[in-house]
Amino acid sequence: MRIDEQTEKLINGDFYAAAKLITSLENNNHPDEIIKEIYPYRKDSYLLGITGAPGVGKSTITDKLINILREKGKKVGVLAVDPTSPFSGGAILGDRIRLQGHATDKGTFIRSMSTRGHLGGLAPATNNAITVLSVLGCDYIIVETVGVGQSEVEIVKYADIVLLVLTPSSGDSIQIMKAGIMEIGDVFVVNKCDRQGYGKILAELKMLQQLSEKKVNHSPAIIQTIAKENKGIDTLYNAIEDHKKFLADNGKLIHKQKMRIENEIISIIHEKLLSQTKGKLHSDNELLKIVDLVYNKETDPYSIANEIVSRNFRG
């Protein structure tokens, strides 16, 4: 693959070039060269994160939002970030299956990504894919993540807006609080609003909304949807646009972009430092010896880690 050739195609909106570049980046195949080449051509895409437990309807909501965005002539990129089995390294393409109605649409690029057991939810590969989609010219980039865990914590740092999707069956309040994600959403979407228990979760969310109003000047919106029947999606779209306007009016869009860049740089540094250290330890067979020393209680993990760090890092 010639990178300069693919870059030219990408800038001209070629989906095939985008897919090829993302695959290279996902396989950590010349990320330095690719990003350096394409970076100057980035467009200011609006980054929308959508998150929630499995089965709440994230893909269906994404599907319906795409319909509206396409009607408005917007170009849309979707990254479905799947957690990956640590053994097979493969991602399941559930989202792709659900979203395949848009597969032939020239204005919608859809891609599943695996996190490949990377420390931290959003791997450099995800940042890199976002860069590719912004060079492709997407007005909106939707990043969909599964479930409850670190990936939600990460997405706050990366997205301009975060939709947190819940359903009436999301569980009792201890469970919701425990999920630790209530403070993350810019918009709370209560999907499957035709189901039992919907009043309870709405009441809880409103309580949390009031609590957060005291802390910030822009409290999260609560939107009720039945995504399968396309109900509430217009309202959701309006809430997204309101938030976008709010961010732009307050200079917060630039702030979010800069935060994203900061996290991007640090995550690359972090990956490089770790892989260099690991590489060194493995190449000298040092790791095996170290592990045996600790196993035999001749030293402890912190003492040995300090030794390795001071040997490799210029203080």
Added chain:
Amino acid sequence: MRIDEQTEKLINGDFYAAAKLITSLENNNHPDEIIKEIYPYRKDSYLLGITGAPGVGKSTITDKLINILREKGKKVGVLAVDPTSPFSGGAILGDRIRLQGHATDKGTFIRSMSTRGHLGGLAPATNNAITVLSVLGCDYIIVETVGVGQSEVEIVKYADIVLLVLTPSSGDSIQIMKAGIMEIGDVFVVNKCDRQGYGKILAELKMLQQLSEKKVNHSPAIIQTIAKENKGIDTLYNAIEDHKKFLADNGKLIHKQKMRIENEIISIIHEKLLSQTKGKLHSDNELLKIVDLVYNKETDPYSIANEIVSRNFRG
């Protein structure tokens, strides 16, 4: 707090000392000194991970397992690892509430931990707490994690056995596969087996079990429980003991311990490298300048990251 004093108390089984030390470690308060001091006194605890989405009944199963282990005279430590809000930094003590029946039992130590937004599910603090509990003399250490995400990927590396808890309402097969956790469990627990849909999930699991039998010589057990009514818990306990025997007979217990040590060392190195790099970037106000350079497209994240790494790392 005098570390040597607390260590002596800890070795003598003092719960208060254990709690104090874990708090220090969680706050990253002298972890190097504490771990160095207590490490030689570690006991070979059996590390059991229990995981699954919110609401599947992990805490109830843990509760009932503790009953059996206590009957057999075993000392038990429980760490409930909660995902944490990135804003408040606080963990919700749902598990503690559920498990409070054991709070006055001298043979059961229960502790909630937050992951504090750490990259990767199990932070060094969790490893450190496991070390404390093994010095405390726990025969079994149960680590309970919430939900679907990186923490599950991490727990495989750390636990001797992983129970993956599902319920009949865990969703359709795409959702289960998508959760990416099917290959992680050593034992699949189908809880709430009195509920509808239980035949379907069982059939799916059996299919996956057969698939995995072709790959490994010890395929995961499937156990049906109604934990609230204490049904199936004896069978689950037997499956846990079987797996323990299997690991011991095949020399895999030692292998797992060594893998755990390896990951522990690397996660400490990783944290130290990252915090030193970040510290340096922040102290010189360099990060702000760098972010502006990238924002203005004068450079790209990889080029700048490479420069910083080569400046700080001895190649």
